[in-house]
Amino acid sequence: ALALQDAGACAVVLECMPAQVGKVISESLEIPTIGIGAGPHTHGQVLVYHDMLGMTSHPHHEQFVPRFCKNYADVGTAIQEGLGAYKADVEAGNFPTEKYSPYKMSEKEEAIFMELVAPDKGSTEQKLSATRKKLIEADEYETIKVY
Structure with a gap:
């Protein structure tokens, strides 16, 4: 020192x-x-706030939190629940809704936009479909069930 x-x-x-x-x-x-x-x-x-607020919530957490750290809250469970609810809403098509989609364009702007993207639409849809399939199949978090 x-x-x-x-x-x-x-x-x-x-x-x-x-x-x-x-x-x-x-x-x-x-x-x-x-x-x-x-x-x-x-x-x-x-202190590392993740430790003192209990942000990490998994079966082995107790083994890795430093013994000198006092836990002032257990927000890890709330975070995990919130992320789970978000995932469920997205997968079910319940988020985002109109309320959470505030960015708008006029009908004229939309028409111009659609005209500009129309030439690429067919090939883009095929590529996107293949990519979506690969991404769904490669979802490692779901596959290995980390927690």
């Missing part, structure tokens, strides 16, 4: 150490220390 200070660091992050070590280092430096799992004696504290 002293070498970092001497090299011109403006602060040092102290991570995963006994509180006594964090205290001694903090008292030895002229620059601020920021602790993450380094006890209460550093000049400041930081």
Whole structure:
């Protein structure tokens, strides 16, 4: 830490150490220390918000969250539920609706647009159909059932 200070660091992050070590280092430096799992004696504290808010919700989460991190919320479950509801709405054709499609063009603009894209329509539809099929078949998340 002293070498970092001497090299011109403006602060040092102290991570995963006994509180006594964090205290001694903090008292030895002229620059601020920021602790993450380094006890209460550093000049400041930081946590990864994904951990402290419980954003990650899966069967093995408990094994990987740092032991020094206090969980202040469990938003991971809410995030997972929200993403699931979004996916279900999209797959069922319930999203987006007119309410969530605010960008409009006039009838004249639409006619001009359709005229411009008409020459490519046939070949584009064939390519899109093949691409959609490949993408659906390659949906790795669904295939491996990660969580």
